[in-house]
Amino acid sequence: MTAPSAFASVSALVRKETSMVYDEGKEYLVEARLTPLATARGLGLEQYVARLAFDADERRKVVDALTINETSWFRDHSPYQAFTDVMLPSLLEQRALTRRLRIWSAACSSGQEAYSIAMLLDQHLPAGWSHEIVATDISTAMLDRVRNGRYSQVEVNRGLPATSLVRYFTRVGREWEIAERLRERVRVQHLNLAAPYVGLGTFDVIWLRNVLIYFDAATKADILRRMLPMLAPDGYLLLGSSETTLDLPPDLAAAWQREQIGRVPAYRRAPAMSLTSTGA
Ligand SMILES: C[S@@+](CC[C@H](N)C(=O)[O-])C[C@H]1O[C@@H](n2cnc3c(N)ncnc32)[C@H](O)[C@@H]1O
Structure with missing residues (x-):
């Protein structure tokens, strides 16, 4: 078992680097994920944790090991349905002059969210339009x-329709590689959501799904406050199915207007709100 001091030190490190909250009770997870890193260095877990104070490379590996990267293609289905049926037609009308869309997959994990969006835009964007999908993660x-855009058989089995597999992927050894023309549309960038953007x-649609759950209330509020100017005034913000703006401070909750689209709540900027910025 991880010594309490070692767990506290890892928990503080993860909090400092990612804002993710690793409360007591998660010792088993820390132990399971860090033991292979310690073993690779020929160290016991506690010795390894002590080393983190002066080894930035290992700290990066620890952050990678402790982020929860659970994702799938077209996750939860209904946000993608709402995107295709309502958001996209509305944006096509609003952007008829510029004919350009920008989408942000703001905690993209291994890319299934960004590439699912890329597939839909490939199918539904009229000729003559351009788009950029920015995929960020810590x-x-x-x-x-x-x-790399490569996925295992198990990964492609999670939510990807067979028709999309055939249309957009090529088999490379035991993996599936996504088409170059979709990869070209996705700009990958390192970003800590808890740091300045x-x-x-600005973006027409921001996908901020299944990441706010890992933060405390203050961090979540700070992120959603700083997201406001990142979204076009007529754009849409999508959260994960268990995430909401209901528990935000009242001024911030009012600044994000909830709009039900089919089975999904989307969030839109309330007109002319003035908010107190907390920085960045
Ligand atoms: C559970 S995945 C969600 C992936 C995708 N959005 C989805 O809904 O399927 C959460 C992602 O958030 C990322 N993450 C955690 N803390 C972060 C932070 N402070 N800044 C940016 N990304 C972070 C993790 O690395 C992980 O890839």
Whole structure:
């Protein structure tokens, strides 16, 4: 078992680097995920944890090992349905002059979310339109996976329709590689959601799904406050199915207007809200 001091030190490290909350009770997870890293260095778990104080490379590996990267193609289905049926037609009308869309997959994990969106845009965007999907995550290992665009058989079995597998993937050895033309559409960038969002521009749709659950209330509020100017005034924000704006401070909850689209709540910027910024 992890010594309490070693667990506290890993928990503080993860909190500092990612804002993710690793409370007591998660000792088993820390032990299971860090033991292979310690073993690879020929160290016991506690010796390894002590080393983290002065080894940035190992700290990065620890962050990679402790992020929860659970994802799948077209996860939960209904957000993608709402995107195709309602958001996209509305944006096509609103952007008729510029004919350009920008989408942000804001905690992209291994890329299934970004590439699911890329497939839908490939199918539904009229000729003459351009688009960019920006895929960001804190885990450098996950970002490498998005860049590689290769998935195992088990991964493609999770939510990817057979027709899309045939249309967009090529078999390479035991893996499936996503088409170059979709990969070209996805710009991969390292980003800590709890740090400033510099130089990203604004987006028409932000997918911020299944990541706020790992943060405390203050971090979640800070992220959603700083997300407001990142979204075009007529854009859409999508959260995970267990995430909501209901528990935010009242001014911030009011700044995000909830709009039910089919089975999914989408969030839109309330007009002309003035908010107190907490930085960044
Ligand atoms: C459970 S996955 C969600 C993936 C995808 N959005 C989905 O809904 O399927 C959560 C992702 O959030 C990332 N993450 C955790 N803390 C983060 C932070 N502070 N900044 C950016 N990404 C973070 C993790 O690395 C992980 O890939």
